[in-house]
Amino acid sequence: MDNSWDSLKLGHTVGMNRSHRLPPDFDGRPFSTAEGSGAGLTKKRMRASDLARPYPATRTPRGKNNSVNLLIHTYAHRMSESDFFSHVTAARVHGLPLPYAVERTQTIHVSTEAPALRDRVRGVRGHHVAPQTVTVVDVQGLHVTSAVDTWCQLSTMLGLDDLIRIGDALMRRKHPFATTRDLLTAVRRYSGHRGVKLLREALIWIRPGVDSxxxxxxxxxxxxxxxxxxxxxxxxxxxxxxxxxxxxxxxxxxxxxxxxxxxxxxxxxxxxxxxxxxxxxxxxxxxxxxxxxxxxxxxxxxxxxxxxxxxxxxxxxx
CATH class of the missing domain: 3.40.960 (Endonuclease; Chain A)
Incomplete structure (x- = not known):
């Protein structure tokens, strides 16, 4: 089990006076230390015991649910303009079905087109992608690979049936992410990459209109x-x-x-x-x-x- 959340175990601040309270805009949400400084928080205040530090230069109130979703939103506060969530993390953001063992992991997957800028932080797995080979979209204020590109990336991490389930989810009956043509185009574009053989096999079994x-x-x-x-x-x-x-x-x-x-x-x-x-x-x-x-x-x-x-x-x- 990854230890990214070790510093986020439940804790309570006793006797916190009014002058030490966080600005209302920070209530219950993660923020970067740069944001905190801009809002007038001192370094001492941002080291206080009521704030956890899951990643460098980030803070989040203790006692919040230690969900992967919160980890993702926390890490987003330290991402550069060239960074975007990918692989398993992007699949989570899109709401795509993942196997239970993968669903439990707290590792955050982040990609960049600039390998020199790849983050090396505990609990974060960095990836480099060639420029203009994936589409990046905005979901809930997060920069993530498109659902179809995410499916292609997962071919190096998941098995055949997992890819079929995700492919079916991409072409689900209500509010689909993609069409059969979209998946075919993506697999052709992915030719030469590791995992493309598995994607081609998955395409044989994927059907549109599935609900679950x-x-x-x-x-x-x-x-x-x-x-x-x-x-x-x-x-x-x-x-x-x-x-x-x-x-x-x-x-x-x-x-x-x-x-x-x-x-x-x-x-x-x-x-x-x-x-x-x-x-x-x-x-x-x-x-x-x-x-x-x-x-x-x-x-x-x-x-x-x-x-x-x-x-x-x-x-x-x-």
């Missing part, structure tokens, strides 16, 4: 088991043309629908009742609905058995 990484996992399990490939988030209409559902994974020819049930399907009462009504409507239209949750995915053979039985009942033959 679990849907991706379920689809990969189905197809890799030799079953026909389902339609992703397909529109299902009734005999009268009324919409019955947008199905997660649809075997239209065999009238079989696979639905992945996330936690909200159990905890949201309105969602639960809507699911019941929708299931009844689909059954009236002779659709076979198979509902899968996280626990089912721990037993892949049983999932395949259930889907196979349903497909064969609908007329499919191996």
């Amino acid at each position: 990484p679990r849907e991706t996992d379920l689809r990969l399990l189905i197809v890799r088991s030799g079953l026909p490939e389902p339609e992703v988030n397909g529109l299902i209409l009734g005999r009268t043309g009324v919409k019955l559902a947008t199905g997660d994974l649809v075997f239209r020819r065999y009238r079989v629908l696979l639905e992945y049930d996330g936690g909200q399907h159990r905890t949201d009462e309105n969602q639960y009742h809507w699911d019941v009504d929708r299931l009844d409507a689909l059954m009236e239209e002779t659709w076979r609905v198979i509902r899968i949750n996280k626990s089912h995915l721990r037993n892949p053979p049983e999932v395949i058995r259930r889907v196979t039985v349903a497909l064969m009942a609908g007329g499919w033959r191996p």
